[in-house]
Amino acid sequence: MDRTAVYDASPLLVATLGVVLFVAAGSHHLTEVTTVDQLGGPLLAFAIDGVPALGLVYGGYYLAHTAFHPINNWRVFAATVAGTLLVGGMVAFSIAIRLSEGRTLAEPTFELLLAATTGAVAGFLAGYYSARSRESAREATQAMATLSFTNSVLRHDIKNDMTVIRGHANAIDDADGDATRIEESTSIITDRIEAVLDTIESTGAIAETLSADPDFTTVDLASVVSDTVDHADDSLPGTVTADTPGTAEIHANEAVRTVVSNLIENGIEHNDTDDPAVHVTVEPAADGVILRVLDNGPGVPDAEKRDLFEPRSDDTGSGGLYVVSTLVENYGGDIRIEDNEPRGATFVVEFPRP
Incomplete structure (x- = not known):
């Protein structure tokens, strides 16, 4: 399982931890009913350490329906586990000390369950509010x-x-x-x-x-590329060419022109050759349409590729690549960068069909 899949599964992992704690508490207190021959005490104890675990299950469900970035969901899960281990571990350590002293403990299992559940809920809340703060900062950026x-x-x-x-x-x-x-x-x-x-x-x-309720329609990417390339070839200090089919319909809107033009301009402006050149291709695929923008520039080092599409609050430039990736993501597409041969970079954008 790759890292992205793990991040995406974080809400489910939070809910699973809640289920485990709930079942553990329920099983333990169910045996207590026969041991102490009464219902009130075990039921009250279950309300203390079992019911909050259900809150954790709901927390996982709620997290899955937030607009958090997947890595922030992972941070919430990590904080939940950390809280469980920290509080539960401290209580377990104290129990071990008392047992090593030969003391008789009335009910160490209940203490452990209560500590683990309390730590998990506290960790989830701390992680959630930390993630929400990160999301607010990300939205501002x-x-x-x-x-x-x-x-x-x-x-x-x-x-x-x-x-x-x-x-x-x-x-x-x-x-x-x-x-x-x-x-x-x-x-x-x-x-x-x-x-x-x-x-x-x-x-x-x-x-x-980029609004909350965008209105997308069917756009002919081949036509957009042809128009944009013609304009870029006339206005930019380099050679811009294209290879497109007759039509290539995608699910997008007029802002897709910005995606194409910005990738072309990026290939020309960051080019270190005497004869900058960008070539654009549009290829229908099984489940969408693939746009490739190839340049003959210096390329992008592997260490910089991961953060190339991230926003930077200290960026005094256009922030174009971040906006491009955000637009593509909102269309339901994907963007990545590859090495061009023999030199340069290739931006690969996958668009969904209507």
Whole structure:
């Protein structure tokens, strides 16, 4: 079982621990009924050490339905186990000391069960509130990264397009009635206006995708890639090419343009060659559509690959790769980075079908 699967199973493990403690308490106190020949005492004892164990079972169920990151679920489970071992271990150690002194202990099993359950519940609560604090910090970092990214998009992309529009508007003024020059500049202005509108729409789609109730639809990824590559090849200092099928429908929204454009820009901007090049492919797969963005840059060291898509509160850049991974995750897809041959990096994005 890999680490991700263990993280995902954490709520179930918490509930399982609760069941084990509940059954242990129930079995012990059931035998007490015949030993002491009364129901009240064992029932009260079971209410003290058995019923809280049911709370732990519910805690596992509740944890499974939170929006916590899987690693935070694991931290809650680890805290629960730590609490069980710490409190239960202390009581077990004290019992062992008294037994070594030759003392007679009335009911060590009840003490152990009570200590283990108390420690488990205390550990769960401590772990839960710690995880919730981490989630709040993560959400704040996510909001900062998203705001930084959208601000960068609006400032960089729209500013560039508007600069081109202004330049060709001036060219029309200076055309002296030259129909060819006017037509050429008008065409470029129209294209850039469309690009600005696409950027604004994509930026709005980013906010929608990261909201609590995004509205996804069917998007032709092949068409998005073709349009984005054409624009990138004209505007970026490098060569951008694509290999796409006629159509490739995915479950997403307009913000998928941001995913494609940001991965392309990343391959060009972080390139150390004299002739930066990015190649984009779209391939239908058995259960989805696979987007690959290959570059001829320096690549990404293995030690940095794991944290490449994580948010950074001290990041003064666009935070683009984090936003890209968040968008893909919200679509129900997956993103990873591989080595390109003979050099460079390959971003692999798997999108679900509609």
